Amino acid sequence: MSAVILLVTGIAWKNIKSLTDGLTTQDVIGEGAGGERPTDGAIDIMLVGMDSRTDSKGNPLPQEILNELQAGGSDDGGLNTDTLIMMHIPNDGGKAYAVSFPRDSYVKIAGDFGRHKINSAYGYGKSAALEKSQGEKDAAKREMDSRREGAKNLIATIEGLTGATIDHYAEVNLVGFYDITKAIGGVDVCLNAPVKDKFSGANFPAGQQTIEGRDALAFVRQRHGLVMGDLDRVVRQQVFMAGLAKKMLSAGVMTDSKKRTDLIQAVTKSIVLDKDWDITKFALQMKDLSGGNMTFQTIPTGTPELQTEEDGVAIEVDEREVKKFVANLGKAPASTSSPADPKFDPGTLTVDVRNASGVGGLAGSVLKSLVAKGFVEGEAANAESNMAKSVVRYGKGGETGADAVQKALGGMKTEQDPNLPAGRVRVYVGSDYAGPGAQSMAPKPLVALDGAHQQPATPTAPAPISADGVRCVN
Incomplete structure (x- = not known):
């Protein structure tokens, strides 16, 4: 995901040509999408962080690298999407939004697979494609073709949930995230309290600290031991990405030739883009998209303890509310100061x-x-x-x-x-509630791209802010 932020914000637009030659591309975007000025009024980009034990070419990662990533064995994970974010960039050049989808959101999966957690949409599409291609003798081709179908099914699921048309797709894997955070010298984060989680490997003291590599992965992957579970993890990811962008906007990264070279190498071996995306032209268009021009938000959700028949505990999602939320991105909220009923005081x-x-x-x-x-x-x-x-x-x-x-x-x-x-x-x-006040529980901006603190997602006291503006989270 950090590699994706580098690309879509145009932070390194002068060096972007160096990235394109080694990038892996897939034909995952349908006809009618992918234009520079879409007719629906905005460019919508699907950003995906894969819980993958392979590189961008589908080659298995060596066990010594998996050990360093704290990612288990080569057969673990691989089909689930740990991070899902839709970048919404208006045609008029106004404020852009990065909308997070909690991985445990219980939604309708495209392809007639029923209702499941949204992070399984990729896996369902990929597995179905593998089943159909059993006669293919070229294992590498079979793997890449099935990954393409997995991405297509994920895109179709997001489009069905949001009503948006996805114009571009970018995907990064675990090793890419690891390498990128090390290449830039780490990211500043802040915790309200110390944490220790054996599942993710997160073991951090309270307060501000700079993390990279395996620690950065543990920070954004932890959900066990957090009060709101996956919803708190989304906040972690958003705050980390804002800190990452802030770090890359600083003079110390893009003016350092070694860091810049390491960054380009990390990106080229870990990113997958849709085939027709001219990333060079896009980066030039987006080079001014920084600071307060982008905010992170989260789709509206219901109870985080929805009991499901096949998938265990999930996060409740009302598709109608999500569509309404996405359609209203960037629009001024309706006034709530008028009486509910003019005939009643x-x-x-x-x-x-x-x-x-x-x-x-x-x-x-x-x-x-x-x-x-x-x-x-x-x-x-x-x-x-x-x-x-x-x-x-x-x-x-x-x-x-x-x-x-x-x-x-x-x-x-x-x-x-x-x-x-x-x-x-x-x-x-109750858990069905989606009226006034519910929208403020998730969609409200958490943090600007430059790391500046904004109104928290819940109506409690604001989280502490460190001296240099880093927002403290759980």
Whole structure:
């Protein structure tokens, strides 16, 4: 992923020609995509970090390299995509967005494979292609052809989920990430608390530190031991990538001939691009895309503990909300200051919110959205148990107020609760909730490309910032 950031931000655009000759390309983009100014108004680029035990040509990595990567054996992983990010760059040259897709997002996989975690879309496409090509005697050709079909199936899955048309594709593997972080001398990160995780190999003290190689891999791959699991890992990846871009924007990397040479060598042996992408021309176009012109976001999600039949615990995703979110990228948010119902005075009603969704911080976020509409602020707390459906409960004679609240939240069931006093309602936000306040739980920008801190994704106190602007994370 760090190699991809180098390419798409045009940081090394003067040297970009040196990269192109050794890059591996695949014909993965369908007809009608890939143009310089797409008719849908934006260039959408799929960036993929592969949990792969092979190089970009499909050759197995030696065991000594796998040991250094802490990646197990050559038969482990290989078909899953650890990192999925869609770069959304408007035709008008406005602010660009890097949208993360948590790897455990439970979505419809293209190719009639049913609903599974999104990180398996590549693997399903690749495995199906291998099954069909058993008569092919050329093992290298069979491998590369199946990888092409895996990428195509992943792209189709993302397009179905987002409603966007993917114009370009870039993929990097584990060894590429390792080499790139070492080539630039490491990336500055900051942790709120020390971590030690045997699965990823993450073993870091609290505070700011510079990491590279195997430590950098462990930092962006850890999810065990993090409160929000895969969602916290997405934050780790976004903050790391912002720090990486900041490092490469500094004079110490691109003006150092040895670092520049090492960087180019690392990129050329680890990147796969779509066949018709003129990366040189694109880098020239994008060389000014830096600093505050790009922000990282995450698709809206529901409960992170969705129980599935085949895939275990996954992250709930509502495809309609994802499409709406992607369609609204870059658009000004609608005003939330007007009353929910002009016939009802929200200042006469106190609202409590109970979080029954499993998404941390959601009650406070929803309550803030209601206060912005004029309702009186009550209490925000967790419910005693999670609920699948959201509901507004009201006391005797409180039907009108409850109706105003449910309309303000985008619509949900209302029901009477004799234990509630007059002039007070209580909202229970379940795992189905996707109204005001839910959008702020993931899509809100976390950190700018230059590493500057922005509003955190949850309505809690901002994470600490080190003296030089590095955002501290879990």
